[in-house]
Amino acid sequence: MLVVRPVRTSDLPAIERMAVASGIGVTSLPNDRDKLFERIQQSASAFEHEAVPDTGREFYMFVLEEHGEVVGTASISASAGFDEPFYSYRSETFVHASRPLKVNNRIHVLNICHDLTGMVQLCGFYADPAYRGLGSELLSRARLLFIAGQRERFGKRILAEMQGIHDEQGQSPFWNAIGRRFFNMDFIQVEQAFVSHSKTFIAELMPAYPIYVPLLPDEAQNAIGQVHPDFERPFMLLTSEGFEADNYLDIFDGGAVLTADVDRLWTVECxxxxxxxxxxxxxxxxxxxxxxxxxxxxxxxxxxxxxxxxxxxxxxxxxxxxxxxxxxxxxxxxxxxxxxxxxx
Missing domain, CATH: 2.40.40.20 (Barwin-like endoglucanases)
Structure with a gap:
């Protein structure tokens, strides 16, 4: 029988294996033993509190288990960016107009922001390939069942970042067009830095001014709001719940950021x-x-x-x-x- 339960310290070897298998792009499931152990301990502390917490620091990690073997994991962060702003790109339209020339152009731009800071976040999702059917649905939606049963622990809005487009060598066309010009780092390197260092480096190095999308290479423009093939199943599960790809993008690879009202999610509501x-x-x-x-x-x-x-x-x-x-x-x-x- 497939079971989803809270993670335990004894699950660390299995979580390490899945962190390696998930590849780059899943920063909430880092390939770092110490970081993973720290998150398991943080999760254990959050689950142990029977009283309603009010700090917003809570991190809940779950595992999918069959016959005692851990085959998947997924997490909830009670408040995205609790310690530091949660950065994303906001997709907007600027109007450039000239009445004498009778020109009126609508230009797609990206603005760095932290609008989503404080929202509930679904993160750290991975299921072994053999469990990407019913197992994936149970793993993904078990988090929402937990939220429905512990509603007082979570806020009104929720988000989930989808992994964007990158190739087998870890090259991201979106990152190469924007971030690499300011960081002088490969996508893989910045993903590792994101795990092991303070996120303030984003504000320190990324451009604060709007990014004009038409000026980006075609490959980078085509990657905006796209979902990596490995994340198509999680994407379908979340959109079936009522999540929508709104006006936000992942700051690194340009992947879609899905948002929803918690109480309007199908699992919570029904x-x-x-x-x-x-x-x-x-x-x-x-x-x-x-x-x-x-x-x-x-x-x-x-x-x-x-x-x-x-x-x-x-x-x-x-x-x-x-x-x-x-x-x-x-x-x-x-x-x-x-x-x-x-x-x-």
Missing amino acids: SGTYPVEVSVSLPPSATTMLLSNGCTDRFAAVAARVALVNGMALMTQDVAQVLALSNGQPVRVVPLHEAKEKQS
Whole structure:
């Protein structure tokens, strides 16, 4: 059975393996043992607090597990850029007009900003290739089930950065056209610097003035707002939730930054809680849905068959055991995305 649970210190070797496999571009999953261990400890501290935290520093890391083997990971940052501004490019249009010449041009520009600072952030997503179907959906949406069950811990708006376009050698056309001219560093080098140093170097070295997109090379222009092929599945999962590629871009590779209202996300809005009823067998109406308990440090989410009958959630003993639930306790339930697609 696929299970999503909070990360443990013993998961460090598996997290290290996934950090290497995820490649460049996933700065929230750095290939650095000390940084990963620090984030695991930070996550453990956040999950341990039963009372509602008010610092905004909380970082929650989850793992996807099957038969005791960790095969995926994903995280939530309660407040993006809590210690330092969260930088992005804001996509805008400038109007250049001359009445005597009868010229009126609308020019696409990029402005560096920190508008998204303080928003909830989904980050650090990686699933082994064999688990990019149902496993990916469970892993991605389990975070939203946790948010729905712990709503008081999180703000009103949420974001997720999508990895932008770069080639197998780690060359990013967007970075090469802009950032490299001011940093004199390759994309891989700046990604490493982003992990190991203060983010203030962005404000110190990146141009504060608007970037006129028509002046960029065609390859860089074509990369704006694009999503790396490896992130197409996470992108689809998030857009199915209601995330939109708004007016913001990743500061390094120009990838799309998705945003949404937390309470309008499909998993948050459409999930419901039901008392558990453990059953030896399930009726024909039972379907595979996503389930989670209401715990913090013992949080668990699964994809399992359940039947909603007379206001109760009927499930088998093995599912109830994984969720650490017994008769009468509440379970949060939400359909798979395919059920939403059928409704529409």
